[in-house]
Amino acid sequence: MSGAFRRAGLVLGLPVVLFVVWWFASYDSKDFYRPPLHKILEAFRDTWFGERMVQDVLPSLIRLGIGYAAALAVGVTLGVAIGSARWLRALLEPVLEFLRAIPPPVLVPIVILLAGIEDRMKVIVIVSGAVWPVLLNTVEGVRAVDEVLADTCRSYRIRGLARLRHLVLRSASPQIMTGARQALAIAIILMVISEMFAANNGLGFLVVQFQRSFQVTEMWSGVLLLGLIGVALSLAFRFVDRRVLRWYYGLRAVERQPK
């Protein structure tokens, strides 16, 4: 029981201290740019728990969801294809390395040119930035399929879709998840940036509007919301990751034990 308390203390201790310090240090703040925390929280409630949730937050998250899902699907599909054929890999590697090295946000003006400024543009921006880490990591993962397992599948005549599902995808899954984690961070950045650049709704748009019209408290609440979304999505990702890769973390823990 005391162990659980200790752990709770360790997890919550510092965050609570920081929160309390912020709360009291800013309580009487007259600094226009640094409003008191309680005002920010009030603004948070008034700003986001209303129709803005439906009009701005939800569209942003839906675009993020569609873009991220499409990036995963495209990245894994192409990654499996490229990773399975040696010549294709050699042919495309430099091209892919270059595409990955382009800082994703500079794609925003290009995609605006080609796809306008509607929802479609934002989804395409997210896909075009988030697809590379998934793709390249999938290629690595597919390439590294264990030889003995590949032979096992051959010798038990496990082929085609069954092989793809039980051997290739599963054995590449740790790398795919690594790529997916990087892609998620990039996708969130691009969701915000594409809306800051050109939009008439969405979180990024609204936060910049607040900043431009000097609604500082509302702007702080928007920054807070973006932060919370980032944290929530990362927790969700970790939950999925732990489930999908349970075997992998278990295996690694066993391998690390001293023999």
Add this chain to the structure above:
Amino acid sequence: MSQPVRAGRVGQVPALLGAAGLVAVAVALELAPRLGLVPAEFMPPTSTILAELARQLQRPEFWVALRDTLVTWGIGLGIAVAAGTVAGVVIGTVPGLRAATSSTIEFLRPIPSVALIPLAVLLYGARIQSTLMLVIYASFWQMLVQVLHGVVDVDPVARDTARSYRLGLFARIRYLVWPTALPYVVTGVRLAATVALILTITGELIIGTPGLGKEIAVASESNAVPPMYALVLVTGLLGVGANLAFRAAERRVLAWHPAIRVEAAAAL
């Protein structure tokens, strides 16, 4: 026993294929607008972009912008690496500190740095500090997490040995923690450099601090399509160059190390 590797100059064939791939893409992007498959005013052919790039290279403004980008990137990366390393070593070696801070780190790290853009603009306007704030915030976490991995990796036997010889904190860090953590630090620098470059360009693009990103934004707003593509090409080359340089540096620094840590990079 596996099937023997097919004979031949293994290193050369992929390199040739890779070059062929680059050429093929360049040719495809040349032909697509010329054949009217995509509108040329939105997607100029490769030759136009390359000609524009050559023109850019003769403009002093281009070099100023490139220098600004490199300076912002360098300063931001330097601060983040220094702060991340010091914080990582301290948090990792002082007993209890790691446990007390881990939830806070886990909370702060996934906050998207671009969320700070409006804040930075309010506080610093379109000055370089705005972009630095983003760059440092994003790459600091990258660095810190790698260093923490490295410090934890210290061999328990070596740790006990150090304790039994009563090495002081400083000596422990110098002779025990630092050598173990070094590979992770180097990997951290490489990863932080990539992130820092992305956010440098992002800050310039969105906030308008001077640099290549701002040039792209200006080109985009004035509908100067070929310059925009040429500048995007430059940022990509910058990214590739940085990646290659930091990988080479990594191999160099770690040449003495028994195992170049592939794992740390994979665990990102």
Add this chain to the structure above:
Amino acid sequence: MLAVRGLRKVYEGHGRRVEAIGDLTFTVGAGEFACVVGPSGCGKTTLLRCVAGLLPPTAGQIEVDGRPVSGPPRGLALVFQEYGRSLFPWLRVRDNVELPLRSARVPRGRRRDLVSEALASVGLGDVHHAYPWQLSGGMQQRVAIARAVAYQPRVLLMDEQFAAVDAQTRADLEDLIRSVWQRFGVTLLFVTHDIDEAVYLGQRVIMLSAAPTHVAEDLPIDLPVERDQLTTRADARFTELRGHVYAQIQAAKRAEPSEV
């Protein structure tokens, strides 16, 4: 059931030619238990990979159940030397054993029976839901054997099975192999470098020469069918046979390895 005729395998690459197998010919009858021994580096694993259809021979023919082998044949299972690596780490024990059956479209109920029976026959009735990496080396070995058994092969190939397990486990596994063979009536080709093991296990010991490999001698083992670690190994006939095989292998090692 299993026929190898004039098998020859030459590896080429990096400007070198290595003749792993020179000229191998032997047959194994239905339900027979044959052990293959030879000095290290004599191409035992190459032979198994050719028979399993994983490696195309340079020349010669292999027939399993009367059909020439051109790829992994139906009704043949191979238990790999690297048994630990041959188990899917993301599948639980049960699913590992079941996967080849699912792929062969065996109906669900039948699958369940086969898997349970196979796991029970190797003494693993209680670890269905463990992951392979949670098990000891010896138990992983049993899972790999159970997977092969559940596949209902007519021909079972085993490669250097027990090189990496401790002596006690090894003895247990040897007896397990005997019982599996008797129970399921498969044709078993067992490759090992351990002379004692070959004599203890098989009805026949096929001795190979050093590379380029051919059959040095094909020796019937006239020990009783019921064998156990204590009495069989103490049997005078066992000692005699072992001595004979040992002498042959030594002679094979000394023979000039002829260059190609």
